Structures are given as structure tokens and as C-alpha cells.
Amino acid sequence: MNETVVNNRDYVPLPPPDAEILTTACSYCIVACSYKVYRWPVGREGGQAADQNAFGVEFPTFGAPWVARSQHNIGMHEGRPHHFVIIADADAEVVNPNGNYSVRGGTLAQKIYNPDTPTRDRLKYPQIRIGGILTPVSWDLVTDVMADISQYILSEYGEHAWGMKTYSYEYFENTYAISKLVNRGVGTPVYAPHDKPQAAEDAAGLDDAGINSFAASYEDWGSCDVAFLSGVDPYETKTVLFTEWMMGGANPGKQMIFVTPHRTMGVEYGIRNGGLWLPIIPGTDTALHLALAKIIIDNGWQDREFIDNWVNNRWEIESGYGRGTRNTRWQWRTTWGRWQSDWEDFQEFIANEPAAELEEAARITGLPAEDIRRAAEMIARPREDGTRPKTSFMLEKGNYWSNNYMNTASLASLGLMCGAGNRPGQVISRGGGHQRGGMSAGGGRGWLSPEKHPGRRKKALNVDRWVMDGNVRFMWTIGLTWFPAMLASQELASRVADMTVRNPNQPRSVDRDHLFEVFKERVDSGGMVLVDSDIYPVEPLNTQYADIVLPAAGWGEVDFARCNAERRLRLYAKFNDAPGEAKPDWWAIGQFAQKMGYEGFEWEESNDIFEEAARFSRTGVLSYNVLVREAQREGKTGHEKLRELGTTGIQTPIRMVDGQMVGTQRLHDPSNDWGEIEGDTFDRKWLYAFGTHTGKANMLKTPWTNDSWSDFYEAIKPRAEKGEIWITNGRVNETWQSGFDDLRKPYLAKRWPWPHIVIHPDDAAPHGIESGDLVEGYNDTVYVQTGEPVGVLDGDLSFSRLMENGHIRTTEGQFVAVAIVSDEMRPGVAKAAFNYPGSMANSVCHAVPDPVSGNYRYKLGRGVLRRIGESAYKDNFLEMSLKPRPIMS
Amino acid sequence: MTQKAKAEGVGQKHPCSAVSRRQFLILGGASVAVLATYGTGAGAQQLVSSSYVRTVVGKVSELVPGEATTFLYPNDDVENVLVMLGEEAGGGVGEGRNIVAFNTICPHMGGYMGAADFHAEHSVLGPCPLHLSTFDLTKHGMIVSGHAVESLPQIVLEIDGDDIVATGVMGLFYGYNQNPSGEA
């Protein structure tokens, strides 16, 4: 078996004509390409003639379908060994037409559990740490112990001492179960998704403008004339969206503007095809957006008609029916909407904003003034015949994980004035990270959060800080790395270690009463019991710290459903057996919840949850209630009905129109106004207008200097006197998954066996750093916010006020990576691989959130570089290419 | 039609649709030679080569450093590039261990990368015209940036006097489930 997977052979087995074919979608990035799984028992193989294989084509094929060796594996199905071939669906009509794929999805077959491959380390049994060693136990015991200690903690310390942090994306069935447990079972506000310290919006500036972060469809990125790509190269992280829709699509001649300090391959392609690279100084996007807005207004290039029709004027913005705009999250987080604006007011703001002046913006952003001017012309200048370029605006982490609120709000205003937001080829959307598998059970306990915005307004709890401050006694993490993904990573990991493995109360046997007694003493002494669910060992979270480790069953091992960036819902079919006693996370939650005495957790299969959750999806953009009701009418299960839709699926919200299920291509688009409401369709205004009280978008002012940003930015800039540079972080194509499945896939593990850091030659030379050297990034001043400050007055949560009031602690952080010295970086900015276990680049970033949105500024690390020595890859021919990424003729 | 002609001839976005296919004679039971083993236990990986024809594909004296030429191997359907790199390479032959040969068809979806797509400065082949994959010719054709789930197939070379002799293949050619061996 291992030969077929690992060895570099010149042969691959073909599926015979009677191989079973199942449909699924990719497990990885938000694009969610369509895939087919071919399954047949070990013992025979198909042949090269068209009638001898399941594809019905003759080999060699010279085109899709073709099977690379890494697309075949052996796994178990109903307890018997089977061949599996997993390839992109060559018949796909949507997402990845003709079977395009990336290196990640292309190697999905290697994710299959096969003990002859590196997947042999899959977690197979529940385990409890006894005397430091993880020891296998039964599901029954482990859930008993979890319930025993949870009940004690809830009665003794209350719901604020019981927390969870979990993936937000790993299928509706699991996330709904998590949400039901957190909100309706335990009823705690101590919950955060994997990528954030708190449960709140990613790109709050978009939300406050009335724009849903995933309003666009892939066709919009294909048909636009100009794509303004803020803090993202989709080639690296949304690969098929780029290679299929952006390099192709309805308008392959589109121009792309990339705002990122890293010139990756997509950026290089853009430059060579009439586009522009704006290698911005990290965190300064707001100033760029302001300057672009000023050039557009000064030249009268704005889309007047669109603004008149779709942007709230002064009277509209103040109109309220009962709630009005006053009592909204927007107004709470911005202290009564102090940045609220309308077109007249916005022009006045821009005219008086110093950072909007071209020369000043060029100074702040480090971009040539003429490039800013050129970008303004590209996105907004009407052509000679008076028509406008169709410009779409994409944002991702480089934008919203730096100056979170202001960057997103200023991009929204910029996009709106260019006429984008709700029309074909003219959209404002996130590109996306993980797929969209989050489904809430409602009933959130956010109001129990001890944190408050100024004015004592509701603000989500920062769970990491709450843990570090010693307030959590029971923590259950599911499917995340936690420390490397968050900031001041080493500090966070060290605090968790203090409260778990370094606490003197450690179990010595697997006796239920003993375990309860020890854990009780643990939590009474200020410690914490940590449970982690995952499919693999995760360093150091479950390998070193967790008391209880639960084995999960995931992609391909259970029937699941979720959406992609264009809200396309598909069934992800079960096709092989999970190893050992690995169970889906919803099952583990059900067992635990039942032992806690909570009702409504008696699910037997994942479809039970899919159907139950449908009702809760109704009001949201991922609504599939219509599909489930339709299935019931036809006497089918919801999953069955979805399976019938194959790799095409259907775009949510799903509506009933003329008795047919109809998907929604684009949100906010007035052409979605379908008149009479039918069947179980739920009418929401944001379907055909913007998500505000009037249906028109809000213009937001974003002064570069403000009390939620400026003092923080001054404090965290690289200090020239110390020889520091920016050390930002991000993902590249082949290791987008940050060493999770990647490191279990032999080919990808060879490509990136260890995380890298890309350094400009000017920054490498003073330290004698060459490609292939091991380099340490070190920051001697990493700020960490402590306590749970309550905002009363404006500016109470500003960095300087927090510092004054003793809520900022100074720590240090470092990581080690393999250098790639290349002029693809902006000088003065190095970029490290994000979220790599064993090399936590986020250790040099500050755990001080944007006080407006609560989001961390993940991309704003700094530090000095130090050469450690040569890595194992410097002069080795088998692993880790050290070549630059953008190479073009 | 050759592998190259087919990949080129079918249009950039849809490499397979209009292809007329031809039966290839594949030798069953080819013996396997291990070229190198690295790692231990079940995770050990081997670079192996079936028994292929030996074919003279160039002369050392005629190679121009930094310039790629093409040759057919193991049969007339499969085109490859031959280059003398400016640095030592995995599988490189000759005095500088820098003479290497690779298949011209991108193992992602069959794009064609010929001699003109060789970048001497970085010892890289590509980017592939279809989706921009690049391949590191110093590291057995490993993907640098892109989508291929396998390295670019490498042609195993030997030096015999002034002759450069191809003796085998590492990797599976795009489109094939079994490489042709070149034996009649």
C-alpha cells in the first residue's frame, strides 16, 4: 500500500468500470472545488482501454481526467481495504469547470487514513493524560469525567468559568452542535472561533456599511474590468478562483491591482497583464483608501447615479423605525456612530483629512504618489465614451487583520463611490479563508460578556485574555492550533501550560472518582482542565497540555454539508471509515451534553442535525431551510436531497420561485426581488438591497488619526534604533494549511518541511543571511492586553489609556524559520509562514485588539532578524525549494 | 501526435476535449531499479526507475550553459528539455553535476513548457502557460509555486564519454497511468 502512495513510481492504478463514484467538495480553501471519489475493493484494477476504466477514456489521456500518483490511496470502507482515487470533477460546471484544482485539493487522497502513510498518527481513541502521558480510555469514561468536573465548575464558579474555542467552518452539523451546547446548554459567553479571540465580525467596517462579506459570486470576479485586491493574492490562497475566474472568467483581460508587500506569483501575473503592484507598508491601507477617494472626488470620477440610488443621505441615515440606527452593533462599537456619514458630509471630510492628501498618503503608505494616482484612474476614471470601468474590491487578512475597522470601513466607502457593491462584476467582498460551515443555534449569551464598549455597550468577550487572566476552569478546544494562530503566541501557550501541566494536581489513574477529585483540586487551586478534540496530534496543544484528547472523524468519514465563498451548498459525502473510535465532533458534544442533563442532543446521524439546523439558517445568508422542507415533501432526508445536487449544489439563500428551488447568485442585488413570497422562503431585505435599515449603504468616515489606532501604531512600529523591521505573516499556496494535512502528505511535506520567512536582500545582507539559513525573528517588546476593561468614555480603550491604567503588559517573543532571500518582498518587511506549529511567527505580534471591532492586528509583527546557521535544506536536493515565487518570462 | 502536440493542440483551457487517442504499447512487469532511498521505516521514499531504453540524447560538448534544448524520450511521443544549469542539481550529471533533463508537460493539467520557458538565473522551468506553476530543476523538478501534485518527471541521465545518455524516468508522465518504456 505504501508503495502506491509514497514511492516515486511510474504507474498508478485506474478505477475499473464498476468503481463506485461519490461526489464531494475540497476539504480546504473557501473556493470549495468540486471533486469525485472513485472507490473499488482492493484486488483488481481498471485498464487503459476506454471500456476498461471508470472514466470511459483511453490512457494515456493528455487531459482531464488523469490520475496522479498522489491522487490514489488505499483506505478502509465498511471494514475492508479499498482503492480510492480522488480527483477534481472534470464534468464540473461551476466553481472549477473542467476539473481545475490546486496542489492542496489535488492531494486530497493522501488525507485518507492509511497506516502505511504519515496519516498513521491520526488520533484513534479518547485519551487522558496520566502522569504526563496520554492514556487510551473509553468514550464513556471520558465524557463522564468531563461532565463531572463541568457540573462542579458551573455550580461553584458559574458559566463564565466554562469556555470553548472551536473552528467556525467545519460543517454545519458540527458547528450547530457546538453553538447549541455553548448558547443553550451551558449558556456561557466564553466562546470564540478558531481565528479570533472573540466572537464578532471579521470585517466590521463592511457590515456597518451594510455589505455582507460574502455577497459576491465567482462570476463577478471573472467579469470585472478591474480588480482591486486589498491584502491578498488570491493565487496563493483562493487558487482556483484566481486560475479559473480571474485569469479567465468572462473578462480574461481584466486589470488587477494588488495591495500587499509580497510580490507573489499572482501579483507578478497582474503586473505583466496591465495591472499594478502597491507594496504597502503594513497597516496603512486606510491612508491609501483616503488618498484614492480624494483623487476620485477632486476629479469627479465617482459614480453619481449609484451614490444617489444606493447610498444613504443625511435624512435617510437618521430615519429609524423604533430601533433606528442608534441601537445597532455599528453604533455601539463606534461610540454612537461618530464616523457615520453621507455623501455630502463625506466629501467635506475627505477635503479636510490630512492623510487624504496625495503626498501625505504616499509618505504614510510608502507608495509612490504616481502609483496611487494610477490606481485611482484604473478603478474610477470614466472612459472617453463616458462608460465606467466595472471595478470589484476584494479584501482579506492583509487588509482586515492590520488596522481592522478603519481598513474595512475605508475600503467599503471607496468601493461604494466607484459604484460597486451589488451588481455583476461590481462587488465588494472578502475573498475568504476557510469554507463557510458555521451555523448558529441562536440564543447567544453575548450580553453576559464582562467587556463593554465606551458607553457600556455590549462587546464580545476576548476569550484568550479571559483564559490568560485565570478566569476559565474548563476549556474545550476543537479543531484548532490556538497558540500559533493567536498573538503573543508564546505568552498564551505558557499561561495555558501554567494552568494545566504545570499545576501540581495531575491524575495518577483512570479511576473516575480519582479523576474528579484531582481535577477539582486543580480548578480550586486556580488551574484549568483542558479538553482538545482533533484528528491529529497538535503541537503543543494536545501533545503537551490537554488533559483529555478526543479523536475526531472528519472530511470523507461522515456526511457533512457547508457552503463556499459564493454560498454554494454541497454535500461532502462519507466515503471511508474513520480510524479506531474517532467520532464526529457533534457526536462527542451530544454524549457530553446528555450527561450534563441537557435536552435536545440525542442525534443519531449527522442528517438529524442538518435538518434541525435548517430552521435556524432561515434568517441568514446560508439559509437552506427551503431545501430541507422540499426534501421532506418528497419523502427524502435533507442530506439525500443535497446529494442529488452533486458537485453543483445550490447557492444559498435558497428560495422557492414558481415551485422550484432557486439559488442566489449575488446578495444585495435588486434583481433578486422576486415579488410574491412562496412556500418556506424567508424574505430578507439584504437579498435585494444593502443590509441597513433603509436598504441603502452607509458611507463611513475613517480619519487616519484616531484613538483606536494611532497611539497603538506608533508604539508597535519597527524601531530603527534597534534594527527592527516589520515581520508580517501569511500563507502560500502549497502550505496554505499551515502544516496540518500538509505535513502528512509526502509531496507537500517535502516542498515545505519547515516554515519559511521571505526577506529582502537589503534586510538580509547586514546579518549575512542567505537563502536556506535558519533565522530567528525576535521582538523584545510584545504588548499583551490584560484585564477586561470596560469602556465608559470615548477613548477609554485606546492603547495609551490602557497603558496608563495598567492593562498593557510587555513581554517578548521569537520564532525560527528558514530564510528565502528574495526581492519579492518590500524592503523593510519580512513575511513569515503563518500559524506553523513549532515556529509561531505570531509570537512577535501584539495581543492588543482593535478596540472598535475586538479583532487582533495579526499582520503587524516586528523584530530583529538573527542568523542562527544553515538549515538542513540549504544544500539538499530532496526537500524545500528555496527559489523565489514570482518567476516569469 | 506527441504528448507535446496534444497538450498544445487542444487549446489552453481544455487540454483534453478534442484529443484523438492512440494506443500505446506498454510493457508489463518492468523491473524496478532503486536510485536512492531516503527516510526510514514505512515512510521511506524511493526514487525508482523502471527499465527503460538507453538513448543518446545529446553531447556534453554541444551544451551551452543556461540554454535548453529538447529531445524525445523514451519514445517519439514524449518531449523533454535538456539543460546545463549554473549550479549543482539533484540527479545532475557531468563534471559539475549540473546536466539535467525534464519532461515538458506540466503534471498539473498538461500545459506545455519548452526550452523557451527555462529560466537559467533560477534554474527553474515555467511558469506553465495555463496556471503558472514553476519547477525547481535543482530539486528533482519540485514545484516552486503552483498546483502540480507531483514533481516534473525527471529523465535519468548518464555520461558516456561525450554522450549524454537517457536511461530512465523518475515520475509519471502527465496523461499516462504507466510510463512508456521506449522498448519496442
Ligand code: SF4
Ligand atoms: S482552490 Fe481551494 S477548494 Fe480548490 S482545490 Fe485548491 S484548496 Fe481545494
Ligand code: FES
Ligand atoms: S497545467 Fe496548470 S499549471 Fe501547468
